[in-house]
Amino acid sequence: EAGVVQSPRYKIIEKKQPVAFWCNPISGHNTLYWYLQNLGQGPELLIRYENEEAVDDSQLPKDRFSAERLKGVDSTLKIQPAELGDSAVYLCASSSGTDSYNEQFFGPGTRLTVL
Amino acid sequence: AQKITQTQPGMFVQEKEAVTLDCTYDTSDPSYGLFWYKQPSSGEMIFLIYQGSYDQQNATEGRYSLNFQKARKSANLVISASQLGDSAMYFCAMIKAAGNKLTFGGGTRVLVKP
Numbered sequence: 001e002a003g004v005v006q007s008p009r010y011k012i013i014e015k016k017q018p019v020a021f022w023c024n025p026i027s028g029h030n031t032l033y034w035y036l037q038n039l040g041q042g043p044e045l046l047i048r049y050e051n052e053e054a055v056d057d058s059q060l061p062k063d064r065f066s067a068e069r070l071k072g073v074d075s076t077l078k079i080q081p082a083e084l085g086d087s088a089v090y091l092c093a094s095s096s097g098t099d100s101y102n103e104q105f106f107g108p109g110t111r112l113t114v115l
Numbered sequence: 116a117q118k119i120t121q122t123q124p125g126m127f128v129q130e131k132e133a134v135t136l137d138c139t140y141d142t143s144d145p146s147y148g149l150f151w152y153k154q155p156s157s158g159e160m161i162f163l164i165y166q167g168s169y170d171q172q173n174a175t176e177g178r179y180s181l182n183f184q185k186a187r188k189s190a191n192l193v194i195s196a197s198q199l200g201d202s203a204m205y206f207c208a209m210i211k212a213a214g215n216k217l218t219f220g221g222g223t224r225v226l227v228k229p
Contacts, residue, residue: 043219
């Protein structure tokens with residue numbers, strides 16, 4: 001069974017440019033998460049989806065960040081415009097069901113470098 | 116608010132020896148779950164082990180065991196018989212019963228020496 005797929009794996013952009021990350025969760029997983037991981041730190045939740053509904057986006061900087069999961073499967077995270085401080089790894093994860101103890105499976109992440 | 120503390124930024128361990136990674140947490144919720152994840156240089160977070168706050172026994176998964184001391188709010192990971200492939204970052208994380216938000220600690224980097 002395929003795991004969580006993310007693309008691109010690496011992205012280098014200049015500040016003020018837009019960027020988008022794509023995530024395909026494990027088939028059948030209705031819960032999808034986007035995490036931000038700064039260098040040397042643990043991941044921090046940006047947004048959580050239950051199917052196509054964003055049920056927790058309290059940590060998402062909405063002035064420049066947006067996300068969507070239109071059909072309740074794939075998801076896209078966008079930053080516009082990117083800032084130097086956005087350089088980090090963006091991790092996508094998915095889990096089955098709504099039980100909070102369901103294991104979250106992580107993708108390999110997208111490493112963003114903003115110059 | 117939840118808080119996870121991993122006080123060891125980095126550790127060396129000799130191959131075939133055991134290593135203990137510390138994790139303390141702070142929560143007022145009676146129901147929660149504790150996870151350990153491994154993150155190799157490839158970047159992917161790999162689930163290792165889970166402990167529920169009401170579980171009576173310490174969790175074990177192969178060479179991984181969790182030393183859960185609820186009164187002390189600690190959930191240390193023990194890796195037995197370390198292998199070179201165990202070299203990675205290790206993160207402790209907690210989840211509350213309400214909501215699926217994982218809160219991670221700062222991580223511990225483990226380097227296994229041959």
